[in-house]
Amino acid sequence: MxxxxxxxxxxxxxxxxxxxxxxxxxxxxxxxxxxxxxxxxxxxxxxxxxxxxxxxxxxxxxxxxxxxxxxxEAAPSFDEKALPGLLAERPDALVLVLDGVTDPHNLGACLRSADAAGVAAVIAPKDNAVGLTATVRKVACGAAESVPFVAVTNLSRTLKALQDAGLWVVGMAGEAEQMLYDIDLKGPVALVMGAEGSGLRRLTREHCDFLAKLPMAGSVSSLNVSVATGVCLFEAVRQRR
Structure with a gap:
């Protein structure tokens, strides 16, 4: 319960x-x-x-x-064994990967955006990241029950499995040379967002097919991870319309 x-x-x-x-x-x-x-x-x-x-x-x-x-009753939880089944249902799957998000409010907001964007699954590591806490569920406003949340033991291995399943893995990094808007997001894609402050870990970067960034015209160097997640997911939605 x-x-x-x-x-x-x-x-x-x-x-x-x-x-x-x-x-x-x-x-x-x-x-x-x-x-x-x-x-x-x-x-x-x-x-x-x-x-x-x-x-x-x-x-x-x-x-x-x-x-x-x-x-x-507790919402069903998923692990990496469930991914093939979740992806099989969505040949053009859009997947969100969160590399160590620790703030429950950020995770809840990311889940809410994922639900609105039609994401097939949200993937996050089991360690050094927040899980589906009561606060996460409150902020998610029902999305924690509708979007499969998959906690994995080895994120790099999971990214490799996504690639083997035919997904392109796109990591968001502020120092990337390519803009997200220049990448084709219409097919099966996994968008990888970094943790608050530290961004993507080195091993996570190495397992991405592409690194991309959002244009930043103001004085701040980055967006909050939940805000950036919403922007990135809905760029994929825009391209798929």
């Missing part, structure tokens, strides 16, 4: 897969329109709704719960 909190995250979970929600805890005495609609939605899925003091909600989760916490 896992805890999902926040109005949007719980609502998305109920609408997407209400059968997995076992119970919802709501803040005692709170009766605003949005929470009322969420309670009605939960009852329509025959989900038990329990009122409790705010202090109990604070104890249940660490984060801004907005007066609601859901107890639900």
């Amino acid at each position: 896992e805890k999902v909190f926040g109005l949007h995250a719980v609502e998305s979970l109920l609408r997407r897969d209400g059968g997995k929600v076992v119970e919802i805890y709501v803040q005692q005495g709170r009766r605003d329109k949005r929470l009322g609609a969420l309670i009605d939605l939960a009852k329509s899925h025959s989900v038990a709704v329990v009122e409790c003091p705010r202090a109990k909600l604070d104890d249940l989760v660490s984060g801004r719960h907005q007066g609601v916490v859901a107890l639900a």
Whole structure:
């Protein structure tokens, strides 16, 4: 079982897969329109709704719960063995690879962009990276349940497996000479984004078919990884239209 909190995250979970929600805890005495609609939605899925003091909600989760916490069956997790099956379903698969993203808010935002862009899978290393925490799920607003998240033990080996499966691997690096807009992203592609601050690791770079960058016209040298991820994914979406 896992805890999902926040109005949007719980609502998305109920609408997407209400059968997995076992119970919802709501803040005692709170009766605003949005929470009322969420309670009605939960009852329509025959989900038990329990009122409790705010202090109990604070104890249940660490984060801004907005007066609601859901107890639900854990979303399925994937490992590298699942990748061939996920890719077989999408001959023109767009895959997002995150090389060591450690901030749960960044991962949640990346998952949300991945869902919107129709990504087949999001891949990240098991070590030195954030996993699917409750905060990640809240920020992802339901995308953590809809986009397969694949945690792998060896990212370099996984990139090689993606290449063997016919995907071009494009790593984003600020010092690259080529612009992302000049690369063909219409076929099966894996976009690789670096970690906050340090960017792509050396071994990850060496396993990329191409390195590319985004044009930076201002005084800052780089974008936040979740912002850059959204820009890159939707360049692929634009080319595929």
